[in-house]
Amino acid sequence: MFIKSLKLKNFRNYTDINLDFNSDKILIIGKNAQGKTNLLEAVYYLSALDSLRANNDSDLIKWGENYCNIKADIQKFDINVELEVNINPPERKKLKVNGLNKNKSSEFISNLSVVCFTVNDLLLLRGTPEDRRKWLDNAISQIFPAYLERLTKYNKIKTQKNNYLKNLKGNLQADTSLLDIWNEQLAITGSNLIFIRLSFLYELQKIASEKHKLISDTETLSVFYNSTIIGDICLNEKFPYGSEYILENFKQKLEEKKQEEIIRAQSIIGAHRDDVSFLINKKDAKKFASQGQQRTVVLALKLAELQLIKEKINTNAILLLDDVLAELDDLRQNFLLDAIGNNTQTIITSVDTLQFKEEYLKNVEIFEIKDNEVIKNKAFF
Ligand SMILES: Nc1ncnc2c1ncn2[C@@H]1O[C@H](COP(=O)(O)OP(=O)(O)OP(=O)(O)O)[C@@H](O)[C@H]1O
Numbered sequence: 001m002f003i004k005s006l007k008l009k010n011f012r013n014y015t016d017i018n019l020d021f022n023s024d025k026i027l028i029i030g031k032n033a034q035g036k037t038n039l040l041e042a043v044y045y046l047s048a049l050d051s052l053r054a055n056n057d058s059d060l061i062k063w064g065e066n067y068c069n070i071k072a073d074i075q076k077f078d079i080n081v082e083l084e085v086n087i088n089p090p091e092r093k094k095l096k097v098n099g100l101n102k103n104k105s106s107e108f109i110s111n112l113s114v115v116c117f118t119v120n121d122l123l124l125l126r127g128t129p130e131d132r133r134k135w136l137d138n139a140i141s142q143i144f145p146a147y148l149e150r151l152t153k154y155n156k157i158k159t160q161k162n163n164y165l166k167n168l169k170g171n172l173q174a175d176t177s178l179l180d181i182w183n184e185q186l187a188i189t190g191s192n193l194i195f196i197r198l199s200f201l202y203e204l205q206k207i208a209s210e211k212h213k214l215i216s217d218t219e220t221l222s223v224f225y226n227s228t229i230i231g232d233i234c235l236n237e238k239f240p241y242g243s244e245y246i247l248e249n250f251k252q253k254l255e256e257k258k259q260e261e262i263i264r265a266q267s268i269i270g271a272h273r274d275d276v277s278f279l280i281n282k283k284d285a286k287k288f289a290s291q292g293q294q295r296t297v298v299l300a301l302k303l304a305e306l307q308l309i310k311e312k313i314n315t316n317a318i319l320l321l322d323d324v325l326a327e328l329d330d331l332r333q334n335f336l337l338d339a340i341g342n343n344t345q346t347i348i349t350s351v352d353t354l355q356f357k358e359e360y361l362k363n364v365e366i367f368e369i370k371d372n373e374v375i376k377n378k379a380f381f
């Protein structure tokens, strides 16, 4: 797929910009704090309805304004799709596909697939479990858009359960029949999430391990799902568990932890507490791998995401690379640029063009950002 144009109104530092993309290699150049990441964030938002860094949609609105609008023209299998998001709190955000309102996020995000690779991703292994869950949930949503709705549903149930637990004020004698209802619902939605996560990681791991071996030469990568419900699952082995097994365990574990959850007044186990870990040559990469080795794992994962999207939805996702090339050594840079291939539209941000080979620069469309304006810059050719 291909993004043909991007229009932003009151998005971050942009008042009103309109960009037309005519190439599948796009370079966004600009000094620090000019708005390069903001542009990628806008594209990413259309594919995930989630921000790269804001926790709150209203952070995306230009300071001093009360709404923002992101619009893009996408070409997918020779079909043109116009996507539009309007964020205007406290109203619910408006999603439009080809001018028609969409209420379901899955009907919106299914139109645009993006793999985003930022400097923050390089810290994925050292980051928090929440960072890794966010990566995993977004990666799954690119392939299976309905996952996002299930996740939202799960989070709603979890919030209601937490509110209920807070109201109980640690009283173990209270009638907990409502808690049993929340737990039943949490187990049903949560076991489904875990099953989908395991299925995704199982397939991703196969591709990522191959890529990892190619980059690192000799090392082996193993991927684990660390679940508060079913323990540590190695995805390199045979596909582990069916959804029934996960559901039964979910219910049983919630029952076992019921008193503790009442005392602590929070949901202490479930899909929202699970994590992913990576082993290089059977050693936990988070604890033992060098920075370079950790980056290789992330690079292998990102390339695997791209390939898996291609296999599952039969089209190339758009690749967003935010400042990431400068952080990789020559070997990994070349590996990444070679692996992208010609049919993958790639939008790269960078402070300058110095790190790019002349050969690469010949085929790119370059935009320069300065003082909140974007200038299509032909001077580099
Ligand atoms: N909601 C907002 N309204 C107005 N400006 C904002 C908003 N959010 C962020 N900004 C500003 O946007 C500017 C550009 O941010 P961005 O992260 O895109 O820069 P960048 O070009 O990627 O810089 P770097 O090279 O340092 O990564 C920042 O200076 C920030 O203050």
Ligand SMILES: [Mg+2]
Pocket: 036, 037, 038, 322, 323
């Ligand atoms: Mg940036």
